[in-house]
Amino acid sequence: MSAPSTPNEGGTTTLVVRVENKAGVLARVAGLFARRGFNIESLAVAPTEDERFSRLTIVVGVDAAPMEQVVKQLDKLVNVVEIRELNPAASVERELMMVTVQADPPIRGQILDLVRIFQATVLNVGYGEIMVSLTGSPSRVDDFEDLLRPYGIVDVQRTGKVALSKLAKTAPDPLAP
Amino acid sequence: MNMNGGQALMKALENEGVDILFGLPGGAILPVYDPLIDSSIRHVLVRHEQGAGHMAEGFAHATGRPGVAMVTSGPAATNIVTPLCDAYMDSIPMVVVTGQVPYAAIGTDAFQECDTTGITMSVTKHNYLVTEAADIPQVIHDAFHIATTGRPGPVLVDIPKDIVDPNNPRSAMEWYTPDSHDLPGYLPNRAGDSELIRQAAKLISESERPVIYSGGGILKARAAEALLELAELTGIPVVTTLMNRGGFPDDHPLCLGMPGMHGNYTAVTAMQESDLLIALGARFDDRVTGKVAEFAPLAKIIHVDIDSAELGKVRRPDVAIQGDCRLVIEELITALGEIGGREAQPDRNTWRSRISGWQERFPLTYEQSKDDELLKPQFVLEQLRDATPDDTIVASGVGQHQMWTSQYWKFNHPYTWVNSGGLGTMGFAIPAAIGAKAGRPDRMVWAVDGDGCFQMTAQELVTAATEGFPIKVALINNAYLGMVRQWQEMFYEERYSEVYLTRDVPDYKMWAEALGCVGLRVESPEEVGPAIEQANEVDDRPVVVEFRCEAGENVYPMVPAGMSNSDVVVDPSQQDRPR
Ligand SMILES: Cc1ncc(C[n+]2csc(CCOP(=O)(O)OP(=O)(O)O)c2C)c(N)n1
Ligand SMILES: [Mg+2]
Numbered sequence: 068m069s070a071p072s073t074p075n076e077g078g079t080t081t082l083v084v085r086v087e088n089k090a091g092v093l094a095r096v097a098g099l100f101a102r103r104g105f106n107i108e109s110l111a112v113a114p115t116e117d118e119r120f121s122r123l124t125i126v127v128g129v130d131a132a133p134m135e136q137v138v139k140q141l142d143k144l145v146n147v148v149e150i151r152e153l154n155p156a157a158s159v160e161r162e163l164m165m166v167t168v169q170a171d172p173p174i175r176g177q178i179l180d181l182v183r184i185f186q187a188t189v190l191n192v193g194y195g196e197i198m199v200s201l202t203g204s205p206s207r208v209d210d211f212e213d214l215l216r217p218y219g220i221v222d223v224q225r226t227g228k229v230a231l232s233k234l235a236k237t238a239p240d241p242l243a244p
Numbered sequence: 245m246n247m248n249g250g251q252a253l254m255k256a257l258e259n260e261g262v263d264i265l266f267g268l269p270g271g272a273i274l275p276v277y278d279p280l281i282d283s284s285i286r287h288v289l290v291r292h293e294q295g296a297g298h299m300a301e302g303f304a305h306a307t308g309r310p311g312v313a314m315v316t317s318g319p320a321a322t323n324i325v326t327p328l329c330d331a332y333m334d335s336i337p338m339v340v341v342t343g344q345v346p347y348a349a350i351g352t353d354a355f356q357e358c359d360t361t362g363i364t365m366s367v368t369k370h371n372y373l374v375t376e377a378a379d380i381p382q383v384i385h386d387a388f389h390i391a392t393t394g395r396p397g398p399v400l401v402d403i404p405k406d407i408v409d410p411n412n413p414r415s416a417m418e419w420y421t422p423d424s425h426d427l428p429g430y431l432p433n434r435a436g437d438s439e440l441i442r443q444a445a446k447l448i449s450e451s452e453r454p455v456i457y458s459g460g461g462i463l464k465a466r467a468a469e470a471l472l473e474l475a476e477l478t479g480i481p482v483v484t485t486l487m488n489r490g491g492f493p494d495d496h497p498l499c500l501g502m503p504g505m506h507g508n509y510t511a512v513t514a515m516q517e518s519d520l521l522i523a524l525g526a527r528f529d530d531r532v533t534g535k536v537a538e539f540a541p542l543a544k545i546i547h548v549d550i551d552s553a554e555l556g557k558v559r560r561p562d563v564a565i566q567g568d569c570r571l572v573i574e575e576l577i578t579a580l581g582e583i584g585g586r587e588a589q590p591d592r593n594t595w596r597s598r599i600s601g602w603q604e605r606f607p608l609t610y611e612q613s614k615d616d617e618l619l620k621p622q623f624v625l626e627q628l629r630d631a632t633p634d635d636t637i638v639a640s641g642v643g644q645h646q647m648w649t650s651q652y653w654k655f656n657h658p659y660t661w662v663n664s665g666g667l668g669t670m671g672f673a674i675p676a677a678i679g680a681k682a683g684r685p686d687r688m689v690w691a692v693d694g695d696g697c698f699q700m701t702a703q704e705l706v707t708a709a710t711e712g713f714p715i716k717v718a719l720i721n722n723a724y725l726g727m728v729r730q731w732q733e734m735f736y737e738e739r740y741s742e743v744y745l746t747r748d749v750p751d752y753k754m755w756a757e758a759l760g761c762v763g764l765r766v767e768s769p770e771e772v773g774p775a776i777e778q779a780n781e782v783d784d785r786p787v788v789v790e791f792r793c794e795a796g797e798n799v800y801p802m803v804p805a806g807m808s809n810s811d812v813v814v815d816p817s818q819q820d821r822p823r
Contacts, residue, residue, distance in 0.1 A: 136557060
C-alpha cells in the first residue's frame with residue numbers, strides 16, 4: 068500500500084487494485100464504495116498475467132472522502148491483495164471510446180478530417196452516421212468527444228481508463244545492493 | 245478418508261475446537277443436522293435465529309473464543325442478520341453457517357432462497373458461498389482464522405444443500421486437514437512500529453494532563469493486565485468505554501469509569517481537559533466524542549489500534565500505531581522504562597487534584613424513592629451489584645437500564661460485561677446471557693433487561709430452561725421505552741409519542757413461569773434484597789425478577805447528541821455546582 072498522493076486536477080485519484088479472481092469480488096468493492104460514501108468515477112476490470120488475480124483500475128472522486136480512508140477500507144477487504152495509487156505524472160493512462168456521430172454525406176468529410184487528425188479508426192459507416200473509435204489518454208479522448216459533439220453524437224461508450232506506472236529512464240546503479 | 249460434505253463440515257468445526265453450536269434446523273441445512281447427531285459438538289436449539297446469533301456473541305464476549313451459530317436458508321438467514329451486524333460493529337469473533345438452496349437452483353428464486361452472501365456482505369468481516377464439497381475444510385479453517393485474528397469479526401459461510409446431502413453425488417469428497425490458509429489478501433500485522441512506540445513514550449513523559457482512553461480492543465487483545473501495568477507505571481488515569489467495562493478494574497484508584505454520552509462527569513471532563521489522550525483499542529465513536537470538532541481540543545493523540553483504518557478516521561493522531569494492543573502496550577512499558585520509568589514521569593499532582601475535585605463534586609447520584617413511589621432502577625442495580633459475586637457476568641439490553649448498569653456496576657474483572665455497543669440492539673440481553681452462561685457455566689450470569697427489550701427476545705428463556713442454562717434476569721419494568729421517552733422529554737417538549745408500553749400487560753411473572761422460569765415480582769425497596777437472594781439460590785432453572793420501577797427517571801449525566809462534551813448536562817441536583 069503506497070502513501071496517499073495528491074489528487075489530480077479533476078479531483079480524482081486512480082487506484083490500481085489487485086484482487087483475488089473470485090465470484091463476488093467486484094460486488095464487495097462496489098458495495099464498500101457505496102457504503103462508505105465514496106464516489107467511483109470509472110472502473111475497469113481485467114484479468115492479469117496470473118489467473119488467480121484480477122486487476123481493477125478505479126478512478127475515485129476524492130471530494131467525498133479522504134483518499135486515505137478509501138485505501139485503508141479497501142485494503143481491509145479479504146480478497147484485496149494489493150492497492151497502488153497511481154500518480155498521474157508518473158503513469159501512462161489509456162482509455163478507449165467508441166462513438167457513433169451523425170454524418171450526412173455532405174459533412175462526412177469534416178468528420179473524417181477529425182478522425183485523421185486524432186488518428187482514430189473508422190469502424191462502421193452508414194448512410195447518415197459514422198462509427199469511430201479512439202484509444203488515447205483520457206484528456207485526448209475528451210477533446211475528440213468535444214469536437215464531435217456539435218455534429219450530433221448518437222451513441223457513445225467509453226471504457227474508463229486503465230493505467231500502468233511509467234518505466235525507469237536510467238540504468239540501475241550496478242553498485243546498489 | 246471418503247465422506248460427504250455434511251460430515252466434513254462437522255469434522256472441520258470439531259477441528260477448530262468448537263464444542264457448542266447455537267442453531268435451528270430447516271430444509272436447506274437439514275443434511276448437516278444428521279452428522280451432528282454423531283458429533284462431539286453440543287447443539288443448543290434456539291427459538292428464533294436472532295437468539296442463536298446473540299448467543300454466539302455472548303459466548304464470544306465471555307470466553308474470547310469464537311461463537312458459532314448454524315441456521316437454514318432464506319428467513320433463517322435474514323433472522324440472523326441483526327446479530328451479524330451487531331458482531332461486526334463490536335468486533336466480536338463469530339462464525340455463522342447458513343444453509344442455501346442447491347447450487348444449481350441459486351438464482352432461480354427457489355423456495356427459501358435468498359442472496360445470503362449479498363445481504364450480509366456489508367455486515368460481515370468476510371463471507372463465503374461454498375460451491376464444492378471439497379472446499380469445505382479449507383473454507384471453515386480460513387473462516388475461523390479471519391474471525392479471530394486482526395480486528396475480530398463475524399464470518400458467514402453459506403453452504404448449498406447439494407454439497408452436504410449424502411444422497412447427492414456432489415457431496416462426495418475426500419477429507420483433508422488444511423495446514424495453511426489460502427488468503428493472499430489477508431495478512432494481519434500485530435507488532436507495533438518500535439520507533440513510533442518510542443515517540444509515544446516520549447509524548448507520555450512530557451504530558452501534564454494525560455488520560456488513557458481504553459476501548460474494546462483491550463479485551464479483544466487480552467491486554468487488561470498490560471493496561472493495568474501501564475497505568476500503574478505512569479500513574480495515568482484510565483477511562484473505560486462501554487466496550488471496555490471490566491478491562492480496567494472500577495475499584496482501582498486510577499479508574500475514572502465510563503466516558504461518553506452517559507459517562508460520568510469526571511471521565512467526560514478529564515478527557516475534555518486533557519493534554520494527551522492515549523487511545524488504546526478505541527475508535528473515537530460519536531457516543532464518546534460528542535461534537536467531534538470540540539472534543540478534547542487541547543489534547544495530543546496517541547492512537548493504538550489493530551485496524552489501521554481507525555487511525556485518523558475521526559481524529560488525526562499525533563502518533564498512530566497500528567498493532568495489537570497487548571503487544572504495543574508491553575513494548576510501550578519497555579520504552580517508558582528506557583527513558584527513566586516512573587521517576588521520569590512529570591509531577592501530575594495538580595491534574596490529580598482537579599480530577600478528584602470533579603469526582604467529589606459530581607458523583608453519580610439519584611433520589612431514593614419516596615413512600616408512594618415505585619423502585620428507582622439505580623437502587624435496584626446497586627442492590628444487585630452488592631448481592632452478587634464480584635465476578636458475576638452481566639449482560640444487558642439497550643436503553644436506560646443499559647446505561648445505569650454500566651454506570652452503577654463495579655466491573656473489576658475482564659469479560660464480565662456483555663452488551664451491544666455499536667449497534668445498540670434491543671433484545672440482546674437474554675440470548676447473550678445464555679451464550680455467556682454456556683461459555684462460563686461456573687459463573688453467575690445476570691441479564692439486566694428493559695421491559696421493551698424483554699418483549700423482543702424473551703422466548704429464548706425457553707431455550708435457557710430446556711437446555712439447562714440457569715441465567716437470571718433483572719427486568720427493569722418502567723412501563724416505557726424509557727430511553728426514547730427521555731429524549732422526548734428533554735428534546736421534544738415532553739410530547740410523548742408511542743413510547744408507553746403499559747405497566748401490567750404482559751404479566752411478566754406469569755410469562756416467566758410459562759417460559760419455564762421462576763418468576764418473581766418486586767415493588768418496594770425492602771423486597772429488593774430478599775428477591776435477589778432468592779434468585780441467587782435458584783440453580784436448576786432461569787429466574788426472572790420483575791422490578792417495578794418509576795417511569796420518569798432519567799439517565800444523567802448526558803451529553804445531548806451533537807453537543808460538545810463540555811456541555812454535559814449533570815443531574816438536576818448538581819446543576820448549580822461550580823465546574
Ligand atoms: C431493535 C431496536 N429497536 C429500536 C431501538 C431504539 N431504542 C433504543 S432504547 C429504546 C427503548 C428501550 O426500552 P426498554 O427496553 O424498556 O429500556 P429502557 O430504556 O426503558 O430501560 C429504543 C426503542 C433499538 N435500540 N433497537
Ligand atoms: Mg423500559
